[in-house]
Amino acid sequence: MALLETAQVGSDWLKMEDGSYRSRDTAIIASGSGKLKTGTVLALVTATGKYVPAAATGADGSQTAVAVLFTSVDATSADQRAVIVSRHALVSHNGLTYGSTINDATKRAAANGQLKAVGIIVREGA
Structure with missing residues (x-):
């Protein structure tokens, strides 16, 4: 599978994605x-199938980072x-924004590890 280089997209945080935009999905961002x-x-x-900013803790799915918002x-x-990046992508940590409870390096590293589990690789300095 060929990867597409993406320049100046999404504050330049998205560095590479799978060909034919297979890395992207449409999603519903929850009200509030x-x-x-x-x-x-x-x-x-x-329970809702809707996306929210990832949180450091929870028991409803909100505690597990699984995607990155492509469109504001x-x-x-x-x-x-909205359009999200949900798989097969390389992203730079610069430009990523985390939920308000993911507020230190340890919590960001945990969220980045969760993204890696779904195929979104977060690179420092990329």
């Missing part, structure tokens, strides 16, 4: 998530459809 910018690390809430959205007061 606020204004999210491209590069926000997301989790999937199991305002989900302050309503669900919003």
Whole structure:
């Protein structure tokens, strides 16, 4: 599978993705998530099937990083459809935004490890 180089997309955090944009999906960002910018690390809430900014703890799926927001959205007061990167990608840690409870290097490393489990490799300095 060929990887596509992506220049100046998503604050330049997305460095490579799978060919034919297979790395991307459409998703619903849950109402109440606020204004999210491209590069926000997301989790999937199991009960609703909607995405929220990943959290450091939880028991509803929000504690597991599984995707990165490709398009900025305002989900302050309503669900919003968005494009996400959910697999087979190389991203730079520069430009990624984590949920407010992922607030130190240890928690960011844990979230990055969760992204790696779904095929999204986070590189320092990339």
